[in-house]
Amino acid sequence: MEDRRFTFFVSDVHLGLNVADPRDREARFVRFLRSIPAGETQALYLLGDIWDFWYEYRDVVPKGYVKVFAALTDLMDAGVKVYFFQGNHDVWTYSYFEELGMVRLVQPALVRINGKAFCLGHGDGLGPVPKGYMLLRSVFHCRFLQVLFSMLHPWIAFRLGNGWSKNNRLARHEQYVFKGEDEPLYRFALDYSAKHHVDYFIFGHYHADVRMTLPSGAEFIVLKDWIDSSPYLYFDGTSTVGGYCQNSE
Numbered sequence: 001m002e003d004r005r006f007t008f009f010v011s012d013v014h015l016g017l018n019v020a021d022p023r024d025r026e027a028r029f030v031r032f033l034r035s036i037p038a039g040e041t042q043a044l045y046l047l048g049d050i051w052d053f054w055y056e057y058r059d060v061v062p063k064g065y066v067k068v069f070a071a072l073t074d075l076m077d078a079g080v081k082v083y084f085f086q087g088n089h090d091v092w093t094y095s096y097f098e099e100l101g102m103v104r105l106v107q108p109a110l111v112r113i114n115g116k117a118f119c120l121g122h123g124d125g126l127g128p129v130p131k132g133y134m135l136l137r138s139v140f141h142c143r144f145l146q147v148l149f150s151m152l153h154p155w156i157a158f159r160l161g162n163g164w165s166k167n168n169r170l171a172r173h174e175q176y177v178f179k180g181e182d183e184p185l186y187r188f189a190l191d192y193s194a195k196h197h198v199d200y201f202i203f204g205h206y207h208a209d210v211r212m213t214l215p216s217g218a219e220f221i222v223l224k225d226w227i228d229s230s231p232y233l234y235f236d237g238t239s240t241v242g243g244y245c246q247n248s249e
Contacts, residue, residue: 046083048084049205105120113235117200119202126203127191178206201218202221
């Protein structure tokens, strides 16, 4: 018997990014997590870049975000499964999230929810992306370089990481224009749907609000970031519905 409860999706909250009001953004995210009806929800998927910079050592994790982790833990204690993908900003997660009870997924993940096939991920590196970006991504994912970075004192490491983060397009207030059918992520979905049956593709990363229909009939969805609003998506067992968490109590 299939579970007909809600499934929620959220991406690119960028907690800690010093743009707009980071405290308000964190408060909005906590309100969103607290607003999820645990008794009517089967799962929450965090699609990456929930944190703007995250790096955990074997015995040290970033300080703060207590209310975020408390809200996530309360959801899991109530029976909601929480899955997460590494984004390009919070790629350096190793075991802490799993210790809290979350489940790590690797993109592209093909999962079945209420009889429907979902292809999920953060979205970075999928499709024919520029070689320069793929080189940078391979550097971030290189285990040897991660070990070398871990040798830095956290005071130095986090200042380097946060300094790099300040150079992203959100910090520069640059609005990305999604290129539609020419976008590498769309082309990935096009190729993937030719080999696998998929009802929904859901990603983040591009900081754009996108909903398109592939020739296969699959819905192609990209979730926007949380800088100016609080977007999320949920699946009610029949269709996907977008929503926004209220910006004030």
